[in-house]
Amino acid sequence: MRAVLDVRNLTTRFSTPTGALVAVNDVSFSLREREILGLVGESGSGKSVTLRSLIRLLPSIASQSGEVIWQGHDILKMSPKEVRAVRGGQISMIFQEPTTALNPVLPIGLQIDENLRAHTTLSHRERLNRARELMDLVGIPEAARRLAEYPHQFSGGMKQRAMIAIALASNPRLLLADEPTTALDVTIQDQILKLILDLRDELAMSVIFVTHDLGVVAATCDRMAVMYAGRIVETGTIADVFARPMHAYTRGLLGSVPRVGTERSPLMSIEGTPPGLSSIPRGCAFHPRCDFATNVCRVSQPVTETVEPEHDVACHNSLAVLEAGSPVQ
Amino acid sequence: MPLASFILRRLLQLIPTLIFILIVVFVLVRLLPGDPTSAILGDRALDADVERINRELGLDRSLLVQFGVFVESVFTGDLGRSISLKVPVTELIAQRLPITMLLTAMAALIALVMAVPLAFWAALQRGRAADAVIRGAFQIGLSMPVFYIGLILLTVFGAKLGWFPVGGYGDGFIEHVHHLFLPALTLAFSLSAIIMRNLRSAIIGVVDAEYVQFARAKGISSRLILLRHVLRNALISTVALFGLSIGTLLGGAVITETVFAVPGAGRLMVDSIYGRDYPVVQGLTIALAVLVSVTFLLTDLFQAWLDPRVAR
Numbered sequence A: 001m002r003a004v005l006d007v008r009n010l011t012t013r014f015s016t017p018t019g020a021l022v023a024v025n026d027v028s029f030s031l032r033e034r035e036i037l038g039l040v041g042e043s044g045s046g047k048s049v050t051l052r053s054l055i056r057l058l059p060s061i062a063s064q065s066g067e068v069i070w071q072g073h074d075i076l077k078m079s080p081k082e083v084r085a086v087r088g089g090q091i092s093m094i095f096q097e098p099t100t101a102l103n104p105v106l107p108i109g110l111q112i113d114e115n116l117r118a119h120t121t122l123s124h125r126e127r128l129n130r131a132r133e134l135m136d137l138v139g140i141p142e143a144a145r146r147l148a149e150y151p152h153q154f155s156g157g158m159k160q161r162a163m164i165a166i167a168l169a170s171n172p173r174l175l176l177a178d179e180p181t182t183a184l185d186v187t188i189q190d191q192i193l194k195l196i197l198d199l200r201d202e203l204a205m206s207v208i209f210v211t212h213d214l215g216v217v218a219a220t221c222d223r224m225a226v227m228y229a230g231r232i233v234e235t236g237t238i239a240d241v242f243a244r245p246m247h248a249y250t251r252g253l254l255g256s257v258p259r260v261g262t263e264r265s266p267l268m269s270i271e272g273t274p275p276g277l278s279s280i281p282r283g284c285a286f287h288p289r290c291d292f293a294t295n296v297c298r299v300s301q302p303v304t305e306t307v308e309p310e311h312d313v314a315c316h317n318s319l320a321v322l323e324a325g326s327p328v329q
Numbered sequence B: 001m002p003l004a005s006f007i008l009r010r011l012l013q014l015i016p017t018l019i020f021i022l023i024v025v026f027v028l029v030r031l032l033p034g035d036p037t038s039a040i041l042g043d044r045a046l047d048a049d050v051e052r053i054n055r056e057l058g059l060d061r062s063l064l065v066q067f068g069v070f071v072e073s074v075f076t077g078d079l080g081r082s083i084s085l086k087v088p089v090t091e092l093i094a095q096r097l098p099i100t101m102l103l104t105a106m107a108a109l110i111a112l113v114m115a116v117p118l119a120f121w122a123a124l125q126r127g128r129a130a131d132a133v134i135r136g137a138f139q140i141g142l143s144m145p146v147f148y149i150g151l152i153l154l155t156v157f158g159a160k161l162g163w164f165p166v167g168g169y170g171d172g173f174i175e176h177v178h179h180l181f182l183p184a185l186t187l188a189f190s191l192s193a194i195i196m197r198n199l200r201s202a203i204i205g206v207v208d209a210e211y212v213q214f215a216r217a218k219g220i221s222s223r224l225i226l227l228r229h230v231l232r233n234a235l236i237s238t239v240a241l242f243g244l245s246i247g248t249l250l251g252g253a254v255i256t257e258t259v260f261a262v263p264g265a266g267r268l269m270v271d272s273i274y275g276r277d278y279p280v281v282q283g284l285t286i287a288l289a290v291l292v293s294v295t296f297l298l299t300d301l302f303q304a305w306l307d308p309r310v311a312r
């Protein structure tokens, strides 16, 4: 199937008073229609910045390079007006923090309506109906009354749903979901995941799904990409990556998932903490924490190779990792 | 309706404020140097006359009784008669206070018109040349004394160019506005500097907020982003500051009215203090204090409208 989104060598830098920080480094991946790509990695690995970079939603201190080919056109080369048509209309984003993402002084209804006004030709009455329908869709009861309410009158979970309603308002072709279910309890989390899966089928929507929860990735995604220190270190189908991880970091992540049924302790965990952006190690950024590291890892940055069909990895010792086997199953 | 109950609560809060104002005015006027009796009779009055006047003015009774009489007369709309002008104080206030109110309102409007767009520009150009120039210019505005700015404007636009009258108030609304323009501009300078600085930093604080980013992610126009998402949130703190500045503005009006010979309440206040025209000072103080309280109330309501979290 044809790729709807093709990201090539995407790099995002922040110029801070203490120097340039590379938050997203030479990231490439592609996404097909209806595909759900899970993006995983530790805190600070650049998942949120990657999502925002796709629609150029960055502060003025940021600069970007590379290509983000969306349905044949490079978003990074679009005029501000063209980008506005894409944002919220064709590509929508669910932010990580529902409490800070909603404007505290505007009623929820208006915040939904803004999206509809920008991207549809619906009349006032039709937009109101659509807003009610969206509230029902994401499971906010008493839609008519709640549209007039303000974010501070919503609980955390309800804010999360309201934000999802806003993102889905204009039937986007691509949904960038930045940990869309973290603020929710498990049953609601399942409802939201199911909703996203349904919409994927109904609207032929593609999804990039950022999460810390590998269980969710296994249950909902088609493929996954693993990020470490601003780079994508491994991509592949869920089955391939879970069964045959080829990057030591991926293997560590899989091993740190508590196994269902047995005692809830992880099999293993990755020693140490991820590096800060200002002190990314030379060579492979993961080498100080890696059990498989050899001399080459300390000096040279591994290039991304397609080792198996549809399974890419950037690791000097991928075969050794593969041989060590997957910690899951 | 949370807003309706909020308005009601704020109105009820006005009552203790008004009582407090009355107490302060009552005490302050009695602390002024000199007393009304000698103001009426002069310094070389006979003891018998002094006693008679004291009795007529009720000054021979206990302070508590005097206060009771004072409160009663204020609530019946009787603020006494001016000693020097021989007319009811309420009549004087009705003549002069609207002039000061128009002056203050014009000053506030001019200050906003100058400050808001420039605050936006400075904030969005943060750290660049335009920002530095705007902030520098307002810094000068803030550090110059009101009467000095007034004199410069008066000399250039009044005397030299003749665009504006150099004093007085004129007849009819248009002429009033024409006469009050230079004094209002004078008065507006320091307020606009304060507002500009506050709003600029408020905008800088809001412009990178997550909800502004989320609004941008919806693909709405930059105009909507700036007005609806940035300005509205940034204004919340500025409106509070603006309300608090109205008192200062009225104080500034006294000086400005003197420089521009505007026959407003400020001038009347100065004249009455010099002339020890006790009832006028008392009545004016009450009127101004009520005016300030009402302004506070209005800014609170505006704030509640801007920020629904206020009216809880």
Ligand SMILES: Nc1ncnc2c1ncn2[C@@H]1O[C@H](COP(=O)(O)OP(=O)(O)OP(=O)(O)O)[C@@H](O)[C@H]1O
Residues within 6 Å of the ligand: A014, A016, A021, A023, A041, A042, A043, A044, A045, A046, A047, A048, A049, A050, A059, A096, A276, A277
């Ligand atoms: N505006 C900014 N200026 C400077 N650095 C930034 C800025 N925004 C993000 N960063 C840095 O970019 C890096 C990646 O951040 P990002 O938010 O993408 O991480 P993440 O993978 O989403 O983490 P989490 O799982 O905690 O959400 C972090 O080190 C962060 O400090």
Ligand SMILES: [Mg+2]
Residues within 6 Å of the ligand: A047, A048, A049, A096, A178
């Ligand atoms: Mg994040």
